[in-house]
Amino acid sequence: MRAPGAAPRGISLAGGTVDDERSAQAVPLANGTSQILIGFLVTFQNDPAGKFWPLRSGKTTVGRSGAEPEADIAIADASASGRHAVIVGDASTGQAFIEDNGSRNGTFVNEQKLATRAQRQLADDDRVRLGSITLVVKLLAS
Numbered sequence: 001m002r003a004p005g006a007a008p009r010g011i012s013l014a015g016g017t018v019d020d021e022r023s024a025q026a027v028p029l030a031n032g033t034s035q036i037l038i039g040f041l042v043t044f045q046n047d048p049a050g051k052f053w054p055l056r057s058g059k060t061t062v063g064r065s066g067a068e069p070e071a072d073i074a075i076a077d078a079s080a081s082g083r084h085a086v087i088v089g090d091a092s093t094g095q096a097f098i099e100d101n102g103s104r105n106g107t108f109v110n111e112q113k114l115a116t117r118a119q120r121q122l123a124d125d126d127r128v129r130l131g132s133i134t135l136v137v138k139l140l141a142s
Contacts, residue, residue: 036091039139057091079131094141096122105131
C-alpha cells in the first residue's frame with residue numbers, strides 16, 4: 001500500500017511519465033492550504049492514447065467542457081451536465097468519494113446509478129460513467 005500522495009513510478013500520463021517525487025508533492029493553493037495527489041481518472045474513449053486527470057484531496061468537480069463555470073475535470077461529452085458530479089478526496093486516508101450533483105443523465109459507478117446527492121466511496125478500478133463517457137478510477141492507496 002502506498003502512502004496517500006505518493007505517486008507510483010513509471011505511470012505513463014498524457015503529459016509524460018510519473019518518475020519523480022515532484023508529482024507526489026502537495027499543490028499549494030491561494031488560501032494557504034494544499035492538495036495531495038490521491039489518484040487519477042483515466043479514459044480511453046475518444047482517444048486511443050488515453051486521457052488522464054489527477055485526483056487530489058478536497059473537492060474536484062467533473063462535468064461537460066465548455067460549461068460555465070468550468071468543471072475542474074472537463075470532459076468533451078454533450079450528454080454530461082456542466083457540473084455533473086463531485087469527487088471528494090481524503091488526504092489522510094487516500095480514499096475518494098463521488099456524489100451526483102443532480103445531473104440530468106445520472107452518475108453510475110460500476111453501472112449502478114447513484115441517487116442524487118448520495119455519496120459513494122470509490123475503489124481502485126471502479127468504472128464511473130457520466131453521460132456516455134466511462135472513466136476508470138486509479139487510486140494510489142488501495
